[in-house]
Amino acid sequence: MSEKLVWRVEGMDCAGCVASLTRALEKMPGISGIEVNLMAERLTASLSTARPEEVERQVAALGFTATPLATAAAPDEHQGHSHHGHDDPAEAEKPWWATGKAKLTWLLGGLVGAATLLSLVLPERLTDPLFVTATAVALIPFGRRALALAHMGSPFSIETLMCTAAIGAVLIGAAEEAAVVVLLFALGEMLETIAAGRARAGIRALAALMPRTALRVTAAGGTEEVPAARLAVGDLVLVRPGDRVACDGTIEEGRSALDESPVTGESVPVARGPGETVRAGSINAEGALRLRVTHAASDNTIARIIRMVEEASASRAPTQRFIERFSAWWTPGAMIVALLVILATPPLLGWDWATSLYRGLAVLLIACPCALVISVPAAMASGLSAGARRGLLVKGGAALEAIGAACHIAFDKTGTLTEGRPRVTDLIPAEGRSEDELVALAAAVEQGSAHPLARAILAEAGRRGLSLPPARGFSATPGKAVQAVVAGRVVMVGSPRHAPVSGPLAATLERLEGEGKTVSVALIGNAPLGLIALRDEPRADAAAGMAALAALGVRPVMLTGDNARTGAAIAARLGLEAKAELLPEDKLREIAALRALGPVAMVGDGINDAPALAAASVGIAMGGGTDVALETADAAVLKDRVTGVAELVALSRATMANVKQNMAVAVGLKGAFLLTTLAGITGLWPAILADTGATVLVTLNALRLLRWKP
Incomplete structure (x- = not known):
């Protein structure tokens, strides 16, 4: 049985120190999994027969000082401590002239x-x-x-x-x-x-973004000041105007503009209201907010950025x-x-x-x-730190080196190049059907789906105040269609390629797609129920982002499951090439084809793009789905702006x-x-x-x- 331990090591100042310390410890019996981190001044190792004192003596023999920290294996035992909570940087750092x-x-x-x-x-x-x-x-x-x-x-x-x-x-x-x-x-x-x-x-400047205390709302409705590190998931926290947010959370009550520049580098304050997410380290500019804590201190956005x-x-x-x-x-x-x-x-x-x-x-x-x-680690460490301060997170030197070398950058469309908030623009019911019937039946089938188009159809049903008929037997084919049994009949909502229509509906379908809209076809039994057209607007800076990449000599390509006409219409507005009508496995094939021409980066929202992000030379996630994004990709743009991808390429170069x-x-x-x-x-x-x-x-x-x- 081996125990994983962590030490703070003082006195390391270059890659040579790391290499010599690693080699020395590898020669010791009963020790494995040695990781020496220069920037964090951390040594992590698993001890089976070796004793901690022996490790500390070995470290001291090389002229460094090892101080034991918490056990790496049990993060929950010190819930109150962030990754950095064990040793206050201010106390640990002597002035250089006193070393x-x-x-x-x-x-x-x-x-x-x-x-x-x-x-x-x-x-x-x-x-x-x-x-x-x-x-x-x-x-x-x-x-x-x-x-x-x-x-x-x-x-x-x-x-x-x-x-x-x-x-x-x-x-x-x-x-x-x-x-x-x-x-x-x-x-x-x-x-x-x-x-x-x-x-x-x-x-350490990132760690300093976290306030030391927070105002927790008590059961009686008052507030008490508690250390920010002691906030637990589910706590309710009051954030007053001018306060720095002490936790990741969702707004339960209140509206305000939040300055997220310390975390994302985004200079313009962002309006946030009930149900929306707020990141630790942001500054509340206007109204008072009540937040429900969603991540413990050791796992909030700032802690994860520092760890990354x-x-x-x-x-x-x-x-x-x-x-x-x-x-x-x-x-x-x-x-x-x-x-x-x-x-x-x-x-x-x-x-x-x-x-x-x-x-x-x-x-x-x-x-x-x-x-x-x-020469290399000094530049890499500075580049990674400079990026993190501007909301550009990269998971290591290999990824940083690869981003600048990319010849092609492939973009997912929905949620990456577009806002990811499509809304219904046109309803074309089949002969003898009404708009309300079309929306109610389609929404009944879509209520089990988390897809952005499904959410848009459900939102339209909500706007019209429709009550949805009960549905059962839900099934879905990714990228093709969803279906369910509604009032004893099979209702299907899918892409026009998998639910073809003919006659006047086909002509209308062609016109709507030519306008850059995504069209879903609804069928009841095998008869057409109607067409639902939706549009997801491109992000405000998407065209500028494509122009910036082109100026850097990188070729951007859009990969989308949408139909070819819609894909071409959006690509023409943004100034890039489009590959449309792609299923998830087709996207992997496209990435492989691009890789054959040289290094390729893939940009997605980190949720349904995980396979393509992994298949590319380097995967970049847009910060919308920060949790998933930070885990799946090699790099993340926290500020949710397409121009951030060009900034990553420039930083790498x-x-x-x-x-x-x-x-x-x-x-x-x-x-x-x-x-x-x-x-x-x-x-x-x-x-x-x-x-x-x-x-x-x-x-x-x-x-x-x-x-x-x-």
């Missing part, structure tokens, strides 16, 4: 600075011991970590390279350079900590996986090259042994793969451009310094600067993405 890495940097800076000043007035033999002392002070923590990593199966760590070079420099009499090398390395580590903290601040961003930051993009595999070979390869520089250049190029040893050590420092390894810039900086700087080192132009400390400098540049470049705007 252990910063203190080491200040100490080394002081020692190297003092030694440098004294070297101006004292002879070298008196100041060299000061430089050696500074080097030794740094080598204690770095050396301990290098030994721990070597013991745990990672002999070629950056710490090993740096310690080897520093000790080698002291031995060949370059104590001053050895001290500068360890100081620059410590400085680089400190800057990585600051950068990682900046990226995490993006996620954290999990997304932990999942690796294909480019990142390649870089990690490459760096596993790069470091041992670089050590062999350094050894060749030391051993082969004296006989081949006539260098003296001191020169070959010095330059070989410099090559060793240039070989540190830190900047290259961090901006992130991948940042990744390429980072890789160019990391490899370019190293290449340049490798040449200058072998030519004898630069020495040891510029070599470590090539790595530290590249790491800092790469990280700062990645942080620029946090300011990304569509």
